[in-house]
Amino acid sequence: MTTASALFERWLPTSASVELYKYQIEYLRNIHHADYATTCTFYEAAVDAVGHDRNAGGSWRDYLKFIQDKSDRQFKNRSEPAADAAIRINQMRRLYLRAIRIPLSDCDIIWEEYLGFEKRTSMATFELMRKYHEPVHERAKANLQVLNKYLSAVTSTVKPMPGSLQLLLPSPAAAPNERQLLEQWIRYIRWEESNPLQLDMQTREDEKQFASRMQGVYWKAAVSMRFHEEVWFRWFRWLDGLDPAKRPTEENPMNVLVDGVQANPTSSLLNSALAEQYKKQHRYAEAIATLKSFIEALGKALDEEQRSGSGASTLTLDSTSALQVYRDSRSGIREDQSLRMKTQQLGNAWFCYLRLLQQSHDQSAFRQALKAATKTRHLDWRVYVYAALTEYRSKADKANYIRIFEEALKKYPTEVELILQYLKHLIDINDENNAHDLFERVIANPVLTPDKAQPIWEMWTAHVSNFGGLEESLRLEGRMSAIYGNDPEAAMQRFMKRQEYILDPVGIAAAVPSPNDSQQTFTSRVDSDALLPTSEASPSAKPAISNNEGQSCRISPLPILSSSEEDRHLRRHDHPSPSYPDQRPFKRHKKDPHPTDRYGSRSTQNGGLEHTKA
Template sequence: MPSPQVFLFASTYQDAIKEEVDNDIEIDGVLQRLKNNPRDDMWGHILTWAEQADTATSKSLRIFESALECFPNTPAIQVAHLKKTQAHDSPYTKEEVERLFRNYLNFPSVALCNLYVSFMRGQSAYSAQSTYRFVLDLVGQEAESNGLWAQYLDSLEAAGENQIFRETLHEVVKIPLTDLPHFWSRLQLFEHRYHTMTAKDTLVQLEAAHAQALMVRLQLQHYMQVLYPRPVHDNQHIDYSSDTVWLPAPPLASVSNGQLVRKWEAYLKWEESDPLRLRESNMMAYKTRLRSAYLKANVRVRFSPELWLMTYKWWQKVGDDNEALLRLREGIQGNNASLLLHFALADTLEGKSDFDQARQAYEELLTIFRTALSDCPVVGRADISKDFGLVYIMYIRFTFRTEGRTAAQAVFSRAINDSTLLPWLVFEEVAKMERDHGGSINDTRHIFEAGMKQFSRDIGYVVCYLEWLITVNEKTCAQVLFESTVDEFPIHDAAQLWDHWSRYLYRCGDLDSIQEAERRMSKVYGTVDMCQSLPLRSFTSITFSRDVTKYAQSASKHTAGTTSRTRLGGYPRTNPLFDADNRLPVPPHRATDNREYQKATLDQTIQGLESKVRTAELGMESANQEVKSLQGLLSALQAMYEAQCSQNRWLREDQIRFRREVLGICQKVGHPIIEAVGPDRKRDYEVSGDETMEIDEESGRPTKRTKISA
């Protein structure tokens, strides 16, 4: 940026840049800073100054050269640079200029080809027809290339090359050029003048392809108006071939820029759909159109990894793996922290058995994120840390595949040294890999224990470790972990540990352990309202289950992004719902929004209620007591289904069935339904002597119907 001293004497930002460059105040430092940060807005200002400079000074030429290192293949910068090299005071020779043209024409544009034709006119070996044919082979499928086609046709007509002129016109009228009607009129005139007998048949044969080109031309103009929002000229065509310097902006800089990326994706998919039907008749022309379209997208939206990946996949699809790899590396140059592109590059190199280069791709990513984390304040580290951890996970997987367990363990040892910058998910994932690759339980435990040194105060990691110990039936170690950590967390976080540990005890523990756990939990979370109608109290402590559920749900809100955060596998870490008997808690690896599992849970609940009704038929007193004990669970389930039924048809149907079952159960035991569903729903369920209770099929709510006598 211009120094403060410069701003004191400059009236505008542009004047400040001019004064800084004119006085040679650290111009090399400015360019180096801009190279390190290609997204700096100062690029546009300094390029405008270099373009408007009166002479081709070494400073302006260095600016263009530096810009092309950061924005390679950008036509506007290439054209501006070449114009400066052709100035009368330019230090470039004609041979050097021609060499630049040849390099730039590897990624051609219409503006660049127009400049090349002008340059070649001054050369002794100039041949108009060969020059035009050369550039039209490069950009002849571009909509704005009609000027080059017109000049080529004029040169053929002037040379009396009628046959080539006719063949060229037949080719041109099938291309969606901006001035396509003009070329059709020119063809009609030529055919009727020189081929009177066959003119009608010839035009009829070309008419279908020409009509298709006209339709595609209209669609293309619509896309270009969206993708290149520039002023409309008198001919009502967007001048998207203009050589005005324009630089891409990061895709997340604004909402409009993000929308621009989606529009480019739509345009590229449209081009791939082959609207001109060239794949069968002219495969070379089809590839030329797609190559040009992807080049425009990569220049216009350079900082979009998704578009670079589309480019890479397209080149792979057409069978050019080398070009695909080059485009991928160029995309990484503009998006050096993109996990998407680096992982694609590493996979490609691994597929080619180039393991050293693939390893280097991972090492570069680790260096980038390690530097970013060291420079980033603690508040903004979370997202970068997640990406850093994902790089390590992918790197360790790659090493497992290519070099084996020993080499992967060496990479993991490096990750342990970076543990202060990593999320705990790295340790969980490595432990799973160790298990899946034949490691022993002790080896896996050592990995978890290494993570405990850094994440012993992270409830998510402790719960993960506890789950694994329970899974491998390490009861003693699981109990030691639980007892050593449960009192170290606040009550909201500790509810997560109690939830998992109590589930385990209800499945596998003895009665003394269960009762001791319930005693301790009731001391922490409130009085446990035990139901005395069944032999084992722990199987019917519905109110207690509701209390733990309340604390677990509250803890999920307070620890958002840690304990309740979705794991790599895609499932939430806890599910506080219990079944009717409180004996078969929902498995922790199942998500609460899994529709099939929720339906199974509902069926299980209703079966439990019916079982209790059969038990309660021994007496009205025990029946009333049983229904009271179910009140909390009924209310919780009812609230859950009501909250979701408006969005899900299957939930509405289940809600109707659920209420019908509840109504039937309460009628069987002779207990007022008000006590089962809660007093807040009293008006919905009250039934007088002349009314009956029915379930409305549309709303799913109980409805009172008045009896009508005959």
């Protein structure tokens, strides 16, 4: 096998390049002088793989011309036998009918060539074939216009850096419009997934064509958006969801994830998906290796970002304008946020790694990995929480989880979320002594300011109020008053907190209108005007109620109209019957054909409502 043949065999199965398939056929015909059957086989492979491409019209036409030229050469000086002519005509008609339904850039040329082919074949059936297949061609032309819009939107306008090669794609950070370009690709992929060619998915041939078309779309998207994890993951999910017999290639869908991880080594989405696929196949060694590489890549990225941030030059006010100082401060905030997010991402990677070891029931490896994690420079506190809870559930040594929580508390003494998780766990397992001890220790920490410690106070106060004694609850409220103030609003809020458990009974009661207050509407957890009746609220305030989603919505009070006023109102607005919030259907009884609903309105014979006085 020559070097060129080896390269073609290596790259063609996973390629959607029209040019590459064209080079292969030219190589076979001109260099190897392949026979007719072999060349037809490679032409078929080409149109199956890339014939769906907008620029593949030349491949279809070359294939058709190759079949016709063979017949012309073979039967140059004599007539073509009927059997051979029938085989050729059926083969060419099948190719034409496949091509005219595809939105090719030269679909009009192929359509005209098809009409000429039918004319030469039989004038008797020409009109019938034209009328039958013309709607298919028109649909392909319409789809071509839509396709051109999508492809023009996903064409990257990013120019390469001076001195760089055209083949090197920019990273996402190098192009401000990269995210918009990704969104355009997602829209285009969704359009292709909607089967705009209206292929019959019940037939094997159309199903194969659709799969091949989608494979080409994802391949181009991955080439253009190589550094975006969403494209690779969507491609994998689509390919993995296909029946193995219906896949366009024999390639394992996991190879898509492998290529995606190579392009995006710090992607949580792709690394986690790849490790999960290995776990499904019980290939734990590969899963562990994947997550280890992921953790190393994230650690290196964090170290590099910290070095670049700390190495930035410090500018003084004398040499920098106020605007530049503002921009530098904003840039520093963004860098801190980026570091925080990447630290959390690294913590999530450690969590996936520890979870894998826990699922493999290797407790010794789990503890060794946790020990290695605690020695790293960048570690999120959530790793400690997961490790502590895992130790608690393992039932191996109950003292281990306390030790892990305490070690985390020592390392992150002001991390309120960590303290809340620790406190919640102790409350959940009914460990009152350790929970109370933890609460007193953390609020005594002078570094933890009252503003930061307020969620801790609220959690412990709610627990004591719900499950402790009244005296203890009042003592806690007194301590909170001394720290956070004792103004009436704060005192009322604290009192309401002590009266609720999951639901808010005080707010719910305020939201339910009384039967006698037909014009009064209340709301829960809104401003003070809304808690007053409509007649006592300020003129600018509108009554409000709570909808089913817990959000407050404003409505106008229900008017009480006389019968004549109501009739005029309905005629003026041309509305058959006013709709009221939360109006429920009522049953008709024989004794009262026009019953009164709960709003004091009586239905009339013409479908309207007649308000009655209470």
